[in-house]
Amino acid sequence: MFKLLRPILFSFSPETAHNIVIGLLKILSFLPIFSPLLRIFYCxxxxxxxxxxxxxxxxxPIGLAAGFDKNGEVYNQLSDFGFGFIEIGSLTPNEQIGNPKPRCFRLLPDRAIINRMGINNKGVKxxxxxxxxxxxRTVVGANIIKSTSSANDQAPQDYEKSFAQLYDFVDYFVVNVSCPNVKGVTKLQDINSLSEIVDRLTTLRKYxxxxxxxxxKVSPDLTFEQLDEIIDLILVSGMDGIVAxxxxxxxxxxxSPSDRVEFIGDGGLSGAPLYRKSLEVVQYIHNKTSGQLPIIAVGGIMTPKQAKEMIDSGASLVQIYTGFIYNGPGFVRRILRHLAKNS
Ligand SMILES: Cc1cc2nc3c(=O)[nH]c(=O)nc-3n(C[C@H](O)[C@H](O)[C@H](O)COP(=O)(O)O)c2cc1C
Structure with missing residues (x-):
């Protein structure tokens, strides 16, 4: 069925297609038969x-990565496609509109997406x-990030606010300091900035x-020296894991033709070309921590074999996003069958 639906969805811009899907999921969920039917087909x-x-x-162990259900509107419907967990967000303390459109592009020959959405979301409330x-009906994580308008020295307060408000309603948190589309955010991966954010959240959690x-959640563009510092901080700080x-x-x-890539301009690249780099980061973290740190692997997983390879390389859990867009909703079931058969 997705073979028929994909050309229609792909005839719209990625952002419009995404909004259509979210809208349809919201409307169709009013039909009592919708959710059981999805579960029969996909779970x-x-x-x-x-x-x-x-x-x-x-x-x-297969989850939907952050950025798809930004506002926590359709996590139950999405779980009917077979996901073991859904990560909502990234969320900021207040609503923000993100970057000017167009801000999301498909690179079809590469099975990739470039986005510079700029964390458009309706805010934590x-x-x-x-x-x-x-x-x-499933495990839900919240991915939180500072407001675009907040300077980096105000970032800890932003994370703290969102964390406190969401605490009673989600199962885990992801601190996003790796979004390449919000000015200054990736600088928060510097160890001093990061320590303050982490200290505040782990202290607040005690209450x-x-x-x-x-x-x-880390960037694939970090050097191994930077990763080492981050891993050390996570291990001593009482944080629980890493999303890579x-x-x-x-x-x-x-x-893809270089003029097309140049025309698109800035943004974060996801999908097939990211896979090798993400795998390398997962392997590095796993080896460095002797397997002690839970890792959620995400980045360019486009086949069931790649999901398995991530798990074999030390990932406890795996997330997909671009693979779900290109392969369609049946992708989750395909991965799960492959994992179950080969476990
Ligand atoms: C359109 C789009 C929006 C995204 N928004 C977010 C976001 O808000 N927060 C976040 O942490 N990651 C976001 N991501 C990154 C994904 O969660 C994931 O880490 C990345 O796309 C790599 O996985 P993939 O190759 O399977 O897509 C976004 C990705 C895409 C394609």
Whole structure:
């Protein structure tokens, strides 16, 4: 069915296609038959796929990466496509409109996307209302980031605000310091900036009754020296894991015409060309920490074999985004079947 639907969706700009899908999921969910039907077609269950990571029970290790359900509007409908967890966000303390359009582009020959969305989102309050309204049927993580208008020295307060408001409504947090599309954000990966953010969140967490894991999402463009510092900080700080990786600013390994790539301009690249780099980062972190740090692997996973390779390389969990766009909703089930068969 996606073979028929894909050319229609791909005839729209990526952002319009995305909004159509979110709108359809919202409308169709009013039909009582919709969710059971999706689950029959797309879900794949096997005890072999169940996992406990960071104290959370996952029905399977395949999640939807941040940026798809930015506002926490359709996480239940998305879970009906078979995902074991959904990461909402990135969310900022207040609503922001993001960068001027167009800001998201497909590179079809590369099975890739370049985006410079600039963290358009409706803000934490809106997401909390959605999370309160619709009890989640799956594990939900919240990815948080500073407001674009906040200077980097105000960033810790931004993360703190979002963290406190979302705490009772999600299962884990991801601190996004690796978005290449918001000025200054990747600088927050510098160890001094990062320490303050991490200290504030781990301290605040002590005031809550229940424990929520906190993970850090890193860029694939860090040097290994920078990664070493970050890993050391995570290990001593009481953070619980790492999400590797976000999109890259590199334009290596592209086969699309260079004038098209130049015309698109700035933005984070995701999809097939990112895979090798993300895998390398996952392997590096796994080896460096002797497998002690939970890793959520994300970046360029376009085939079930690649998802398995990430797990074999040390990832506890895996997320997809661009692979879901190019391969369609049946992709999750295909990965799960492959994992169950080969476990
Ligand atoms: C259109 C788009 C929007 C994204 N928005 C976010 C975001 O808001 N926060 C975030 O942490 N990552 C965001 N990402 C990055 C993805 O979560 C993921 O890390 C990246 O795309 C690499 O995975 P993939 O190759 O499977 O897409 C976005 C990616 C895309 C394509």
């Amino acid at each position: 794949y269950k096997s005890p072999k796929l169940e996992k406990e990571v960071m104290g959370i029970k996952f029905k399977n 809106f997401a909390v209302t959605r999370l309160k309204d619709k009890k989640s 809550f009754d229940e424990y929520r894991p906190i993970l850090l 990786t976000n999109t890259t600013i590199s334009r290596e390994f592209l086969t």
